Amino acid sequence: MYPGEYRGEHRLPSTGGADTAKYNYGEIVSRAKGSYSAALPNHEGKQRRMKALVLGSGGREHAILWALKRTASEPLTLYCAPGNAGIAELAECVDISLNDHRGLMDLVQTLEIDLTIVGPEGPLAAGIVDDFQQSGLEIVGPTKAAARLESSVAQLRSPFKQELARRILALRAMIHR
Secondary structure, eight states: OOOTTTTEEEEOOOOHHHHHHHTOOOHHHHHTTSSSSEEEEETTEEEEEEEEEEESSSSSHHHHHHHHHHHSOOOOEEEEEEOOOOGTTTTTEEEOOTHHHHHHHHHHHTOSEEEEEEEEEHHHHHHHHHHHHTOOOOOOOOHHHHHHHHHHHHHHHHHHHHHHHHHHHHHHHHHHH
C-alpha cells in the first residue's frame, strides 16, 4: 500500500506518483500541517493522536522529526528507532535494531503506528519497505529495487571520481616539472 491510499477510516496524504513520493520527505512533512488531521478515529469512534515512527539515528532523522513536530496541525505522538540523545528530546526512542524487520513490524503493530518513515539507506537496501508493504503497513521510502538503483549510481560515480583525481594529479605533476 502506498502513501495516499485508504487504510481503515483515515487517509494519509498523497504525494503524487508512488516512486517519486517515496523520496520526498519534505512534501510529506509540509502536508502534515494542513491536508489531514493528526487526530484519527480509533476502534470506539473516539479521536486519537496520529503516531509516526522514524527509523534511524542521524541528523536526517532528527530533521524529519523536528519538522513533523513543528508543522503538524495537531500534536503527534512521535517515536524513533533507535534514535539518539538529541532525538530523545523530540520523540520516544525505542532500542531496536534497524536490521530486525520482523521486530520493527511487530513494534508498529503493537504501538498502532500510522506511518513509518525510513531515513538511512541500509534498511532500504535490505528491503524494509517491501516487507512493510507486504504486511500492509504504511511506510515512506523507496523499495529495495529503487534503493539498489540509487546505491549503484553512487558506486558508478566513485570510479569516475578516482579517475578524475588521478588525471588532475598527473596534470599537476606535468605543470610543476
